[in-house]
Amino acid sequence: MRAVWTASRAAVARRRLQTFVLAAVVLVCSATAVVTLGLMAAVSGPFDRVYNAANGAHVMAEFDSSKATAARIARTARASGVEASAGPYPVAVLRRPTDQGGPFGLPGVFTVVGRDRPDTAVDTMKVFSGRWATHPGEIVLDMPQGFGGARLIDQETHVLAPGGVDLKVVGYATSVSDSAGGWVTPAQARDLGAASTQMMYRFRDAGSQAALTADMAVVTAGLPSGSLTGTGSYLTLKEHLATGPNTYVPFLTGFGLLGLIAAVLIVGSVVSGAVVAGYRHIGVLKALGFTPDQVTAVYLVMVTVPAVIGCAVGAAVGSVLGTHLVRGAFWGISGNALVAGKASVPAWVYPVVLIGMPVLVVLSALLPAVKARRLPAARAISAGGVQQTGRAPAVQRRLGGSRLPRPVSLGLGWPFARPGRTALTLSTIVLGVTTATLAIGLAASVLTFDRTQEQQDSVQVTVAVGNPAAPSHPAGPVHTDEQLLAGLRALPGAAHVSADAPLQTRMAGSADAVRMDVRTGDTTALHPDLVRGRWVSGPGEVVADSTFWHQQGLSLGRRVVLRDAAGRQVVETVVGEQTDGWDLTSTDWNRFVGLNSTRRATEFSVGLAKGADAHAYAAAARRLDPGLRPSLNTGVGPIEQAVISVISTLALLLVGVSALGVFNAVVLSTRERRKDIGVLKAVGMTPRQVVAMVVTATAALGVAGGAVGVPAGMLAHRIVLPLIGHGTGRDLPASMLHVWDAPLLVLPALSGVALAVLGALLPSVRASRASAAEVLRTE
Amino acid sequence: MPSRVPSRVPADGEVVVRLTDVRKDFGDCTALDGVSLEIRAGEAVAVMGPSGSGKSTLLNLVSGLDRPSAGSVVVGGEDLGALGEKGLALFRRHRVGMVFQFFHLLDDLPALDNVALVGQLDGLGARAARQRATELLEGLGIADRGDVHPASLSGGERQRVAVARALMNRPALLLADEPTGALDTRSGEAVVELLTDLHALGQTLVLVTHDARLAERCASRVVEVVDGRIAGARAVRRDR
Structure with a gap:
């Protein structure tokens, strides 16, 4: 055992870079696994935990x-x-x-x-x-x-x-x-x-609605008939509260699966690569008298020790990152302070990762190690180099006759020499590109959604109205709504102005309050991105938010009965479905806000003429009335920021893992081709040509990875986005799906090559600086 | 035998290699200490000495594969100490050809492409490079082995391919490090003849060997290196 330990320590000392890469890959993969498993688990059941902790009513x-x-x-x-x-x-x-x-x-x-x-x-x-x-x-x-x-x-x-x-x-x-x-x-x-x-x-x-109904029957059995006027079930509340977190489930599941596949692939690639690269060493150990079991043990110890350290550190990093992301996710999406404050990575995630990752490492090492232990010493020693098998010689010969610069054609031939490793590296790049593409697509969709909700295409300036009832806010305006509308319209640059008055009303057949946005002014100039139907054209028509649409089972042309400002019942026709967040939107100001009030608007939406200066308009609006607080209708909302933050973090982790996988593959390749590189330098290959050769070898895989990964990412976006819509109980406008245009595709299309070059650059520079004399002396 | 004499041959008698008070340290170990040596165009110099005496280190310094710890190495008028990594690479590509004891051919490439590679690195087109490589292999008597990968060549054939590669860019100086050290007697004999013929055609040659017979047959001068110092030098007299 002592010999095994000594040999393992010596092997680790000799392969410091490889050991570091192995530990780093396991670290990042473990952190990713904790984060993704944590997020997936957290979004699936925070309600019950929080609800029970606060003794919520059934x-x-x-x-x-x-x-x-x-x-x-x-x-x-x-x-x-x-x-x-x-x-x-x-x-x-x-x-x-x-x-x-x-x-x-x-x-x-x-x-x-x-x-x-x-x-x-x-x-x-x-x-x-x-x-x-x-x-x-x-x-x-x-x-x-x-x-x-x-x-x-x-x-x-x-x-x-x-x-x-x-x-x-x-x-x-x-x-x-x-x-x-x-x-x-x-x-x-x-x-x-x-x-x-x-x-x-x-x-x-209290497990089901039927059980709750039965419970309530017992509770009310002794009460006079008709005394129970209404009940609210926690199951309904749960469904409502879960809507936000449900947004996360599809893409977290997607990212989680990508992350776990990446972790398995890359850890497998790194570990098996380390063992294969050590075949010569294995042969030497056997020649020295190590038994096959001892050889296997040396390699298992060699990869397990850095892997366990990397896994432990990774789990700790994942815990911090995961908790932060989980809380951010619930804060931003559900907006529920109680849920967000108590959300954390579930405890079971840690043992799963801390045991699962080292087991994965051992299994990845075991297969090639067992193969190596069966090899005779001499064959193991000779198996350490690059083998000329399959199509590699023919490909190199064809490339040698091409017009490409020789370092480039030499590099292009490298992937064919080790098809197994090439496949793993390629899959690593494909995963990275798919992740980057999906992340970019989702971020673009989220931004489109935000722009749609805020109507940033048609409204450039929003003018909030001070609230006299809130002392921390500026004083209310001195003008009436009508005067403000006219005044804002008259300011230079204004193309159209409309006023908003959010209020709460009741809808017949629904126990819940209906959140309504009532608009007046130039409302026909607004062009909300509708899921279906059309924008309101006048009194008697409303547009419903998609979530409300599904909750109430609405349809185009459906008539709903609402309470107007005077408390009377009025019939409105649903003419469209949108995603602006208000249950219903109407332009019937007089009916819902009331005729008698002079000041009801909380916000004015201003569309500017083409070329108008938004800042100048805002300044003019501020001068118009001290109670107005104009701001430019730009930027990204907190929910969208939370979603993009989670997407970006996960994508960065996965792309980072992919880059590490590529880095490791190139380190192994350059290590195996140390002699070749030394010879090439000896016959006059310049350091830059060495870098070009090594980078080309990986960049070729980057191009292939991009060609596969970009469509895969777009497909994943196409699948995940409607699932997000389904999870939130809303339809999404087509503009959210059709986000891909040429400029947006440039980044993911280049990400494969970028990933490959990023991973290959350092080892290629290192290889170019190696002393040819030393290499040729030792090989 | 090569069909063409290297074209970049300096005028006879011109100093091609000048080492001045060269020292080379590897950590605490001094491999060469105060070595000064001149080699003139058209000479064939055999550097001899026991194992570990510093012969190969000397050759690596002359080839620009290594840098001296002190002193200067000037080859073909080029002060190698003043060259950067790229300059040294271009120097190796244009001025010297190297033949190694263990051939150091690229296993990925067939014999022809191993030879053509050096020209292609210098920007020569694939067709022209292969044409020149074919001529060299023909001159060395192994034109029929051009499509064969090194693993399938005999030791002698591999060394001939290595020599062809060294001559590809018509170097002024051919350096050979124990060129027969890994060959059987017959193959070694063929390589000796090859080097002798090259020298006869005017190729300046520096070879490191501890094979006295090789030195006697190929070299016009023998330099003895012992413990990192020049222990002596003598001209080789032969009747040809």
Whole structure:
């Protein structure tokens, strides 16, 4: 055993570069494996973990207070099957005025629950900013998902309730069960005219909707008929919350699979290459008297030690990177602070990688090592060089007669000498190019999506309106909406101006509030990228967001019944599907915003004439009214940034792994051809010609890898993108799929050659600097 | 025998190689110490000495494969110490031809392309290079072995291919390091004849050997190297 250890140490010392490359490849592959497995696992089940940790309600029930007293409702907590409960809490409905939307809350209807404490047995809430409402006249608002930790108290100080009741905002909190839009003391809720009672339950059997229905039947068995007015299931919430993370699943699965295949291929290539390159050494060991088992052991130790070190470091790097990416993913996509804060790489990933990677290394080394142990010593020694087999001699002869510069033609012949290694190197490059192409395509699609959502093609300047209810914001405008529209239109460079008023309304047949964007002004000049149908042409028509479209089962021409500004029912026709994020978009300003208000718009969208100076326009808009905050409609949104960040990181990791694989292959090749290079230098090949020869050998594979990898990446993009759409429950506009144009294809097309040259450059320069005299003396 | 005499032959008597107080160290070991030597055009100099005496090191310095630790090496008027890596490569390509003990042919290429390669590296077209290589192989009597890869050639044939390669660019100086050291007697004899004929045609020749018979037959002067120093030199007298 001592001899094995000594021989292994000597072999490692002699092959420092190769050992380093092996450790580096295993490190990057392990990190990639941790990141991809972590992301794939994290997106598949964060909801349950977070929901259970916060004792989220399995069912949130609302009872008619006139039919069941609070005491009777409280007794339902003792029904069989109930594991825990919270309530009863009085529920009131407030209407936030249209000119009083806070920084996060939309004007319109929202539910306020009278609850004396946040840390209840069910729906344990977290107060992120300020404190809980403990006195009448105080309110805690639901903190929108994605804004955890910030001090927000000064963002919105008061909520005006009907009857002139002024509620002071004392805190912001998040309910994992999404139980209300705000919380006050129970007495305050009753004073606000609470007409219903909220009760939250956790059940022993909550695995399915059927089980929950059965549980609720038991709970409500003793209550008067009709007292239960509505229920909300955590399964519905789960489906809703999972929409964001689901965005990640298809492309993470795609990237994850690519990463794992790359890791297996490259580790296999590096390790088996190391063993094959050591055949001569194996022969010498045998000649010295090492038994076949000892020879195998030497090689296993030689590759396993750096691999284990690389794997351990890689897992640690992957843990840091993976946790960061997982949190970033949930923060950016789901926007859920609770989910994002607790998201991490699952623990099972580490043993899988820490055991799996060394096992992969050992298996990769075992096959060639077992083959080598069977070889007689003399044959093992002679097998260490480049063999002239197959078509290699014929190819070299043909290339020798070509008009190509001789270093180039010599390099082009190299890949044919070791077909096995060439295949592995080629597959490594193909993976790298496929990954780069897919990443570029996805990033382009995400940017297209962002540009589509923000209508950056038709709107160049957005002008936000100050909110007088939010002291940290600038004061509100001094002009009315109508005056602002006219004023902004009159500014030099303006081609069209429209005003936005986001609000909340109700749709008949749906329990959820509908988030609506109402526009006025030059709305026909807007050209949103529709999935299907057409843009609204006037009152009575709405365009639906794709997610809302699918949730509500909408279709073109479908009529929906909405509540207008006065609370009356109005019928609207769905004429299009888009991806702008608002449930519905209408241009019927008077009907939904109201005739009486002079200031409702929260934002103006300005399209500029061709050649107009956007900066000059923004400055002019600022001068028009001190309450306006103009900004250029450029840049990338936070969600898109998060997606592109994850895509870029994974792509860089995989391309890096591929480059390392190429690097290793070239190191092995130049090592095997050390004598040839020495001879060529001796007969007058210049260092630059040596570099050209070695780089050509790999660049040829880069060209081939590009030719295969680019279409493969485009195909993967074509497959993955609709899956992303499916995961998010929305259709994607065709512009997101058709992102490929000539300039965008240049980068992936060159990436194969770039990858090959990147991997080959250092070893080729190293080879060109080797002393020919020393090589010829030792070979 | 080669059909053409190398074209870049300096005038007879002109100093082709001048080593001045050359020292070469390998770490703590000094391989050559204070070596000064002149070789004139048309000479055939045999460098002799025991193993490890510094013969091959001397040849590597003259061929520009290695650089001296001290002193100067001037070959064909070119101070090799002043040349960069590219300059040395071009020097080797144009001024010298090397024949090694173990042939050092490229296993990937057939004999013809091994020879043609040197011309192609210098920008000669494939057809012209192969034409010249064929002529050289014909001159050496192995034209029929041009398509054969080195692994299938005999030792003598390989060394003839190596000699043809060395002559491809018509070098002023032919350097041979133990050219018969890896050959059987018969093949060695053929190579000796070949080198003798080349010298007779005016080729300046420096060969490293510890084969006294080879030195006597090929060389016009024998230089003895012992422990990294020139221990002596003598002219070879022969009746031809």
